[in-house]
Each structure stands twice: as structure tokens, then as C-alpha cells.
Amino acid sequence: MLNSRLNPEPRPGVLKIKPYVPGKSHVPDVAKIYKLSSNESPLGPSPHAAAAFRAAADHLEDYPDGAATALREAIGHAHGLDPDRIVCGAGSDDLLALIARAYLADGEEAIHTTHGFLVYPIATLGAGATPIVAPEKDYTTDVDAILACVTGRTRVVFLANPNNPTGTFIPYDEVKRLHRGLPSNVLLVLDAAYAEYVQRNDYEAGIELVATSENVVMCRTFSKAYGLAALRLGWMYGPAHVVDAVHRIRGPFNVSAPAIEAGIAAVSDPAHVERARAHNDRWLPWLTEEIGRLGLEVTPSIANFILIHFPWRKGRTAAEAEAFLSARGLVLRQLLPYGLPHALRMSVGSEEANRLVVEALAAFMAKP
Numbered sequence: 547m548l549n550s551r552l553n554p555e556p557r558p559g560v561l562k563i564k565p566y567v568p569g570k571s572h573v574p575d576v577a578k579i580y581k582l583s584s585n586e587s588p589l590g591p592s593p594h595a596a597a598a599f600r601a602a603a604d605h606l607e608d609y610p611d612g613a614a615t616a617l618r619e620a621i622g623h624a625h626g627l628d629p630d631r632i633v634c635g636a637g638s639d640d641l642l643a644l645i646a647r648a649y650l651a652d653g654e655e656a657i658h659t660t661h662g663f664l665v666y667p668i669a670t671l672g673a674g675a676t677p678i679v680a681p682e683k684d685y686t687t688d689v690d691a692i693l694a695c696v697t698g699r700t701r702v703v704f705l706a707n708p709n710n711p712t713g714t715f716i717p718y719d720e721v722k723r724l725h726r727g728l729p730s731n732v733l734l735v736l737d738a739a740y741a742e743y744v745q746r747n748d749y750e751a752g753i754e755l756v757a758t759s760e761n762v763v764m765c766r767t768f769s770k771a772y773g774l775a776a777l778r779l780g781w782m783y784g785p786a787h788v789v790d791a792v793h794r795i796r797g798p799f800n801v802s803a804p805a806i807e808a809g810i811a812a813v814s815d816p817a818h819v820e821r822a823r824a825h826n827d828r829w830l831p832w833l834t835e836e837i838g839r840l841g842l843e844v845t846p847s848i849a850n851f852i853l854i855h856f857p858w859r860k861g862r863t864a865a866e867a868e869a870f871l872s873a874r875g876l877v878l879r880q881l882l883p884y885g886l887p888h889a890l891r892m893s894v895g896s897e898e899a900n901r902l903v904v905e906a907l908a909a910f911m912a913k914p
């Protein structure tokens with residue numbers, strides 16, 4: 547039966563998605579903006595990556611290598627991995643959505659934690675499946691709570707480790723315990739977007755677990771420590787059968803030629819990532835301590851950002867702090883969509899930006 551009044555309808559779940567609201571990047575009437583809202587690198591990319599990107603502008607008429615072979619080889623070389631087990635994507639967002647589409651169907655479930663990355667429920671609903679939220683403990687992943695959410699309908703568990711926006715992590719022993727507790731038909735997605743920043747012996751990004759199991763994938767990005775967020779470039783490492791499934795459904799040219807060229811140059815310049823890590827090692831503890839000294843609670847982070855909690859009961863709200871800071875060009879991330887209305891997330895910025903935030907927060911807290 548034809549019914550001319552009805553519009554085309556998206557698949558179930560699509561209209562349940564709350565559109566992703568990116569970190570603010572613009573403040574009217576403020577000349578200089580310090581963007582500390584999306585965990586970008588204050589050091590920017592390797593100069594070699596920027597040069598490779600520019601050089602690619604001479605060949606924009608040609609399609610890229612759809613398999614991104616040279617980039618996968620460069621990543622494999624840098625991390626000691628088989629390039630055949632790597633898939634590249636237009637940001638790790640692209641790969642997370644592809645994994646959801648490949649492994650989730652209507653009525654099935656994917657688990658993430660309370661303050662997990664917002665892309666997980668978006669990817670899950672977009673695939674027609676149901677996001678299941680596992681509670682955290684002290685803003686930290688609780689393995690037992692995730693395992694308690696597993697049902698016969700569970701197909702995927704998304705885990706950001708370290709997590710965004712909390713900055714907390716679970717040690718490798720806990721990741722292994724989570725993996726052991728999952729049925730073998732559930733895919734564990736380890737999102738290690740901030741792995742380059744982590745300086746802990748009890749942390750493992752996922753390489754070892756992927757290499758020794760058939761139901762784990764690890765996602766990585768060039769958007770954070772590599773300073774290439776504008777490029778949209780990420781990669782995943784997984785078992786051969788998962789790699790095969792994701793290759794089948796990805797866009798045939800999902801990574802652009804300039805991204806491939808810049809990515810190769812970026813992974814071939816480990817000294818630049820080292821500089822980003824060293825900068826973070828200096829300023830992450832400094833910010834945590836200085837901001838803590840102002841009477842604000844800061845969740846201990848091992849990534850390149852911190853979660854700052856505001857004493858709203860004492861009349862110092864996160865919304866007011868955000869307005870106070872952004873009027874000074876200091877743009878932090880409000881976290882209402884993450885269910886954290888009383889906190890702001892701050893990326894570790896340049897020395898200048900970090901000092902300005904501490905000064906501004908001191909002024910904010912001292913206000914009558």
C-alpha cells in the first residue's frame with residue numbers, strides 16, 4: 547500500500563541518538579582563545595607530518611590507496627605489529643562505528659560505563675542496538691559491574707582505558723579479568739586513545755590481549771598525542787576475522803591521501819610524541835596540585851586532561867566557572883551530556899594556558 551503522507555523513516559535507534567556536542571572552540575568578543583576543551587595537543591603535530599600533508603596537495607586528483615598499505619606498514623613497524631592485522635579509519639570514531647555496525651544488530655546490546663566516551667552509545671544506537679550502562683566506582687571502571695550487565699544479548703563491550711572524560715584507568719590485570727569473564731562471542735573493544743601519555747607499569751593498551759585472544763580489538767588515534775585531530779586518522783588492531791569483517795564494511799577509501807602521508811611521517815617521528823609526553827608529565831601533576839590547592843577536587847588522571855569538580859553546594863558551579871573562564875579566552879569542556887553537571891574537563895595546555903587557568907580559577911574561587 548502506498549501512503550504518500552509518510553516520510554522515509556530512519557532505522558530504529560537513530561532518533562534516540564543525542565547528537566554529539568563537540569568541545570567549544572569559539573567565544574564571541576574574545577581575541578585570544580586557549581582551546582582546552584577537546585584534549586588536543588598543545589605541541590601540535592610533528593613538523594614532518596605537516597610537511598607530508600602539504601606535499602600531498604600536489605596529487606589531489608588521485609584516489610588514495612584504499613588499503614592504506616604504507617601507513618599500516620609504518621604503524622606496524624612503530625609498534626611491532628603485523629600490518630595485516632591493522633585497519634585504518636577516518637579517526638577512531640570511524641572505526642568504533644564500523645565495529646558497531648559489523649557486530650551489533652537490532653535488539654542486541656553493547657555495554658559501556660557511566661562516564662564512558664559519548665561515541666559508544668551513538669555508535670550502538672546507530673547500529674539499532676541498545677546501549678547498556680555499567681556503573682563506575684569513584685569515576686573508575688568497575689569490572690564486576692560490567693560483567694553483571696552481560697546478558698545473552700550482549701555482543702560488544704566498549705572500554706576507554708584511560709577513560710575520557712574522567713582520566714582514570716584500570717590496570718592490565720583488571721582488563722584481563724574483564725576479558726576472562728566475558729563469553730567468547732562478546733567483542734571487547736579497548737579504546738586506547740590516550741595510551742601514548744600513560745606512564746605506568748601496570749597499564750597495557752591492548753596489544754598483548756589482542757595478540758593472544760580472538761575477541762578483543764584495540765583502537766588508537768592520531769588525534770591526541772600526535773596532534774593531528776584535524777586530519778581524522780585512527781587505526782585498530784584486531785584478530786584476523788575481525789579485521790576481515792571491518793574491511794568488508796568500511797568505505798573503500800575511508801582514509802584520505804593527505805592523512806595517509808601525514809600519518810606515516812607522524813609515526814616515523816617518535817621524538818615528537820616523546821616531547822608531547824614529556825610536556826604532559828610536567829604539567830599534569832602541576833595542574834592537579836595547583837588546582838587542588840584552590841579547594842577544588844581533581845580526579846587523578848593518567849591522560850592529558852583533568853576532571854575538575856566544583857563545590858556547587860557552596861555556590862561555585864561548573865557553569866559559572868565555565869563562563870568566567872571563557873570570558874578570559876580559556877575554553878574548558880562542560881560535561882552535561884556525560885552526566886557530570888558539576889565538573890569541567892581541562893586539557894593540559896601550553897605553559898601559558900595552564901598558568902592562566904590556575905590564575906583565573908583562583909580569582910573565581912576568591913569571588914565574593
Ligand SMILES: *Cc1c(COP(=O)(O)O)cnc(C)c1O
Nearest residue numbers: 637638639663706710739767769
Ligand atoms: C579523543 C578520543 C578518541 C579519538 O577520536 P578520533 O575520532 O580518533 O579523533 C577516541 N576515543 C576516546 C575515548 C577519545 O577521547
